[in-house]
Amino acid sequence: xxxxxxxxxxxxxxxxxxxxxxxxxxxxxxxxxxxxxxxxxxxxxxxxxxxxxxxxxxxxxxxxxxxxxxxxxxxxxxxxxxxxxxxxxxxxxxxxxxxxxxxxxxxxxxxxxxxxxxxxxxxxxxxxxxxxxxxxxxxxxxxxxxxxxxxxxxxxxxxxxxxxxxxxxxxxxxxxxxxxxxxxxxxxxxxxxxxxxxxxxxxxxxxxxxxxxxxxxxxxxxxxxxxxxx
Amino acid sequence: xxxxxxxxxxxxxxxxxxxxxxxxxxxxxxxxxxxxxxxxxxxxxxxxxxxxxxxxxxxxxxxxxxxxxxxxxxxxxxxxxxxxxxxxxxxxxxxxxxxxxxxxxxxxxxxxxxxxxxxxxxxxxxxxxxxxxxxxxxxxxxxxxxxxxxxxxxxxxxxxxxxxxxxxxxxxxxxxxxxxxxxxxxxxxxxxxxxxxxxxxxxxxxxxxxxxxxxxxxxxxxxxxxxxxx
Numbered sequence: 001x002x003x004x005x006x007x008x009x010x011x012x013x014x015x016x017x018x019x020x021x022x023x024x025x026x027x028x029x030x031x032x033x034x035x036x037x038x039x040x041x042x043x044x045x046x047x048x049x050x051x052x053x054x055x056x057x058x059x060x061x062x063x064x065x066x067x068x069x070x071x072x073x074x075x076x077x078x079x080x081x082x083x084x085x086x087x088x089x090x091x092x093x094x095x096x097x098x099x100x101x102x103x104x105x106x107x108x109x110x111x112x113x114x115x116x117x118x119x120x121x122x123x124x125x126x127x128x129x130x131x132x133x134x135x136x137x138x139x140x141x142x143x144x145x146x147x148x149x150x151x152x153x154x155x156x157x158x159x160x161x162x163x164x165x166x167x168x169x170x171x172x173x174x175x176x177x178x179x180x181x182x183x184x185x186x187x188x189x190x191x192x193x194x195x196x197x198x199x200x201x202x203x204x205x206x207x208x209x210x211x212x213x214x215x216x217x218x219x220x221x222x223x224x225x226x227x228x229x230x
Numbered sequence: 231x232x233x234x235x236x237x238x239x240x241x242x243x244x245x246x247x248x249x250x251x252x253x254x255x256x257x258x259x260x261x262x263x264x265x266x267x268x269x270x271x272x273x274x275x276x277x278x279x280x281x282x283x284x285x286x287x288x289x290x291x292x293x294x295x296x297x298x299x300x301x302x303x304x305x306x307x308x309x310x311x312x313x314x315x316x317x318x319x320x321x322x323x324x325x326x327x328x329x330x331x332x333x334x335x336x337x338x339x340x341x342x343x344x345x346x347x348x349x350x351x352x353x354x355x356x357x358x359x360x361x362x363x364x365x366x367x368x369x370x371x372x373x374x375x376x377x378x379x380x381x382x383x384x385x386x387x388x389x390x391x392x393x394x395x396x397x398x399x400x401x402x403x404x405x406x407x408x409x410x411x412x413x414x415x416x417x418x419x420x421x422x423x424x425x426x427x428x429x430x431x432x433x434x435x436x437x438x439x440x441x442x443x444x445x446x447x448x449x450x451x452x453x454x455x456x457x458x459x460x
Contacts, residue, residue, distance in 0.1 A: 115345070115349050118348060118349060118352050119345050119348060119349075122348050143389065144386060144389050144390075144410055144413065145413070145417075147385050147386075147388075147389045148382045148385045148386055148389075148414060148417075150385070151381040151382055151384065151385035152378045152381055152382050152385075152418075154381065155377050155378045155380070155381035155382075156374060156377075156378055158377075159373065159374050159377045159378075160374075180374055183374065183375070183421065184378060186421070187375075187378075187417050187418050187420070187421045188382075188417050188418070190417070191413065191416075191417045
């Protein structure tokens with residue numbers, strides 16, 4: 001479990017077990033510390049609040065995500081760098097599937113915890129948006145696609161993660177994430193790359209292309225390019 | 231100001247003014263009630279907490295959004311129905327631009343309020359996702375595009391709203407939202423409609439595509455795919 005000390009892990013495991021058995025509101029920090037065999041002040045050396053204890057270390061993960069984006073090859077497509085960072089977030093859950101599944105159960109029943117998870121999620125989205133902004137040179141007109149793409153990536157991540165947690169943490173969710181991100185990229189990649197603008201151009205000549213239904217797309221593109229150049 | 235009583239509006243205005251002048255933590259409910267010329271218990275008839283007072287009535291708006299989606303014409307594209315609902319959310323802010331701009335200032339400085347706004351936002355996203363799920367017949371393979379599209383719509387809404395608030399609440403942000411949602415639709419509409427693959431079809435009917443010279447190639451591809459799917 002990279003980035004997590006043993007004590008931290010034991011406290012989390014004890015807390016999740018108590019929350020599920022006794023209820024979240026009914027469990028005290030003292031009981032958690034006792035169950036993990038440490039002193040109350042040790043608890044507070046690792047976590048600020050009772051809520052913090054049941055979360056993966058989002059602060060730590062956020063730093064890894066930021067570092068990964070800072071180190072990303074500037075010649076690779078921006079969404080590819082974001083995909084790598086997204087796998088780091090997912091790994092936080094897949095490193096310990098049992099704990100993640102238990103935590104998910106808890107999050108479903110305790111609103112305060114669900115809200116916390118949401119806020120953590122929004123921080124990744126903010127970091128992704130700001131990376132995409134940087135990559136697109138901070139142009140005002142790219143801010144919308146950057147922001148939409150970051151939201152789409154986070155939604156795709158959350159979708160596959162939630163599905164995996166519901167299924168009990170089996171299967172290769174990283175491969176599933178790759179497929180989901182490829183689908184996002186297929187839809188949003190062109191817009192992000194600044195190729196979309198659905199603004200009509202000022203030139204209003206018309207091109208007519210007639211082809212058989214079923215013509216491969218590469219052939220359509222070629223025909224249109226030829227016609228447009230003519 | 232539809233759905234808001236006069237007293238409610240006065241309480242909000244007084245609270246925002248006090249929060250900005252004295253600070254959020256330093257302002258009490260008693261002071262807010264006094265500034266609005268009402269009793270403390272009147273405050274609590276309208277709001278549960280001090281946080282609630284500075285927010286637009288998200289509960290009420292969420293009901294309007296759900297109703298609008300329940301009433302939506304089932305023959306119109308799902309994203310068009312979501313767009314209508316999104317304008318209802320935006321209208322909550324544009325109904326009173328000055329109050330919205332002041333509230334935005336506040337939200338930028340008080341983390342608790344920013345978090346609250348985020349949680350409210352996530353509720354719209356959840357409602358949009360569930361509408362899109364319904365419209366796509368709840369097939370497992372449409373859940374990812376549904377979820378991504380809902381996130382994209384909310385991100386686009388938040389983007390234009392934030393820009394408008396930063397610019398002081400001038401301009402026609404509803405027209406801006408239409409443009410942003412059209413761009414989202416252009417990118418995600420085909421995926422959502424289950425038409426993403428550019429697999430050639432077996433049918434050999436002829437497709438005629440007419441477009442302006444200068445139309446971006448991604449748009450041509452989209453048109454051809456739509457025509458071929460039709």
